[in-house]
Amino acid sequence: MAATAAPLTPERILEATEEVLRRHGAAKATVVDVARALGVSHGTVYRHFRTKAELRGAVTRRWLDRTSQSLSTIVTGTEPPGEKLRHWLAGLFEAKQHKAGDDPELFATYSVLVDENSDVVDAHIADLTGQLTTIIQEGVKAGEFTSADPARSARAVFDATSRFHDPSYAPHWSRPGIETAFEAVLDLTLRGLRA
Amino acid sequence: MAATAAPLTPERILEATEEVLRRHGAAKATVVDVARALGVSHGTVYRHFRTKAELRGAVTRRWLDRTSQSLSTIVTGTEPPGEKLRHWLAGLFEAKQHKAGDDPELFATYSVLVDENSDVVDAHIADLTGQLTTIIQEGVKAGEFTSADPARSARAVFDATSRFHDPSYAPHWSRPGIETAFEAVLDLTLRGLRA
Known part of the structure; x- marks a missing residue:
């Protein structure tokens, strides 16, 4: 989380997820891509959304x-x-x-x-x-x-x-x-x- | 046409076409299949329907x-x-x-x-x-x-x-x-x- 200036809210994760979906499409987008876009670990994303299905x-x-x-x-x-x-x-x-x-x-x-x-x-x-x-x-x-x-x-x-x-x-x-x-x-x- | 008792009407060809579609599906059904089902040559079918597209x-x-x-x-x-x-x-x-x-x-x-x-x-x-x-x-x-x-x-x-x-x-x-x-x-x- 140190790499990100603003606090990691669910809304920011969802914004990043939409961006990842836009770039990679529904089939290829992964939680790792979302975490990378936010500069956090995928474990951090999972603290807010317990599964990939929940995030989607x-x-x-x-x-x-x-x-x-x-x-x-x-x-x-x-x-x-x-x-x-x-x-x-x-x-x-x-x-x-x-x-x-x-x-x-x-x-x-x-x-x-x-x-x-x-x-x-x-x-x-x-x-x-x-x-x-x-x-x-x-x-x-x-x-x-x-x-x-x-x-x-x-x-x-x-x-x-x-x-x-x-x-x-x-x-x-x-x-x-x-x-x-x-x-x-x-x-x-x-x-x-x-x- | 000698092999068929009833005269070959467009309606009979369409009935046979539906049967062929039922058996083979839209992708695989051919005019040859329709002709075979009627006991005629595919040229005879083409006398009634000029193209496969017209028959479909x-x-x-x-x-x-x-x-x-x-x-x-x-x-x-x-x-x-x-x-x-x-x-x-x-x-x-x-x-x-x-x-x-x-x-x-x-x-x-x-x-x-x-x-x-x-x-x-x-x-x-x-x-x-x-x-x-x-x-x-x-x-x-x-x-x-x-x-x-x-x-x-x-x-x-x-x-x-x-x-x-x-x-x-x-x-x-x-x-x-x-x-x-x-x-x-x-x-x-x-x-x-x-x-």
């Missing part, structure tokens, strides 16, 4: 959380619920488009990590549908939406917009006509919630 | 058409448009579940063919969204649905239900909870169309 799970969670954290500011905002829902879904689509388009190699690397961390993905989806549930509950309270079961409606909205956030559709997100298709699904979905 | 395209179209043909009877039926739409979407999901679940190897083989025949797939999707457009137009005429642009609404309904007909989701179709998820999306979608 944590870096995947951090990557997914970046999206849900930026969306949560829409949930707590002051717009009317209909606008909130529209901006939230557009924000999710835009965030995914950027992740896939701006750095395709890192996106491919994280797609591998996502496939091997289904519990982390389940928690991420629960987080996102929880945010949607909050917006729908607010809309029902305001008399703008109708829903007998906001959690069920939230899951339906999430599933109905899969084409615009599920990574398996990433190759479609840069094709012509995708924004038009998204707007049409958004309109249909919002009409389906209106009181 | 035709057998893919036949496989996809089976679904659209069975759904078209719902479109021309006498149910109210809302019921029609519900049964059409449930019929599409059920047909896909059966194709994927009853014969997973043939489904995997056709998934390869679908990937190499994007024009055939585009025509199939146009056929299906055309059927949806007809149902929505009927619903608008009957005052049951509202839509300024039935073709756009049809595409939105098709996209919103992707999770329940797009082959890339096939591994999800046998999981617990999938029927509940489908019903929730169906309810939201139908509410989105109601006048």
